[in-house]
Amino acid sequence: VKRTYVITAATGRTGSHIARALLKAGHLVRALGRDADRLKPLVELGAEGFVGELSDELFIRRSFDGADAAYLVVPGGHDARDFRREFADTGSVYAQAAEARSLPAVVFLSTIGAHDDRYRGFILTHGDVEHVLNKLKGVNILHLRAPKFSENLFYFLPASQAADALVTPLDPDAQFDMAHSKDIGEAALQRLLALDFEGNTSVELHGREVLTMRIIAERLSQIAGRNIAVRKALRQDDIEAMVMAGMQRDFSTLINDTWDTFSRFGLLRAPTAQASIRATSPIDDFLRADFLPAFNHREAA
Incomplete structure (x- = not known):
């Protein structure tokens, strides 16, 4: 059956993987993004490019019109002054547009731990969106609760390069789940292809x-x-370093709230x-392929 899929953040790490695979499978893809140039490779493969802001409800409504399913991502922004509010607002835009256009099915990229309000930072912001989407009637919703992305390790790269050690605000012995963005994208893709969920459901990717x-x-x-030690960074030092690197204090604080949650609770599985x-x-x-070459780039410089 040939379907029409809407892929938000289609130039992102998971969205791009999903869009390409759906096109290869012969489906129609509406690829949403802010930058026409970045969408161009997907358009050349046959996707319909939709250029606009994910916070724009009219834009989202137009993209949902007549679609069979949507992959929803709330990217969030390093430059948001009130990250949680802006994150929830985008979730509300998705919900209102889905209701207005009677969208049949949604896969929302959430995060492990979103089931529990004790877990703070970005875990809580994803939980906010889950709550908003769960209020929809007649829309089948799957929350894909993803683990930490392997690529999240790049947040620790500048401090780690400076110290020639793995420097992180996380407790070095706190347990967590982690997966590569391709694994996360593939998990979402399989559920979008199957559309085998009803009502409000969730699945964790470990x-x-x-x-x-x-x-x-x-x-x-x-x-x-060679030996690369692990060192724990102080929370406030990490926040200040992120602010110095150009990120908003609210974002920097929230991401450290996330690290603190992992340090305190360990695995956040339901x-x-x-x-x-x-x-x-x-x-x-x-x-081997990504982090170490970047880590060693300081030595070559």
Whole structure:
């Protein structure tokens, strides 16, 4: 069956993977983004490019018109002065447009831990959007509760390069799930293709293995052939470093609230009744191909 899919943040890490795969499978894809030039590769593959702001309800309504399903991402912005409010506002735009256009199905990219309001930072902001979407009637909604992206490690790169160690605000021994963006995109893709969910449901994507920052430092050391220690950064130092790098204080504080949640609670998985799937890409592959070359770039400079 040939369907029409709306992909928000279509030039992003997960959206691009999903859009390309849906086009390859013969479906119609409406690719949403802010930059026509960045959408161009998808348009050349056959997607219909929709250029606009995800916070613009008329724009979102137009993109949802007659669609069979949508992949919803709230990108959030480093420059948001009130990140949580802006994040929730975009979720409300999605909900209102879905209701107005009788959109049949939605896969929302959420995060592990969104089931529990004790978990703060970006976990709470995703929970806000889940609550808004769950109020919709007649729309089948799947919340894909993704783990930390492997690419999130790049947040720690500047401080780590300066110290020649893995410097992180997380407790080095706090456990967490992590998956590569391709695994997260693939998990969403499979549910969009199947559309096998009804009502409001959620599924967790767990990492291939349970990780800690200490384990990651050990793996990094093995790959690099030298010792790379792990050091805990002070919360306030990390916030100030992010502000100095040009990010808003609100964003920098929220991301540290997220790290604090991992440090305090460890794995944020829901109770065992929660449906789950497992990522397949080893963290070692990402460290070898992406993180270590970036980490070593300081030495070459």
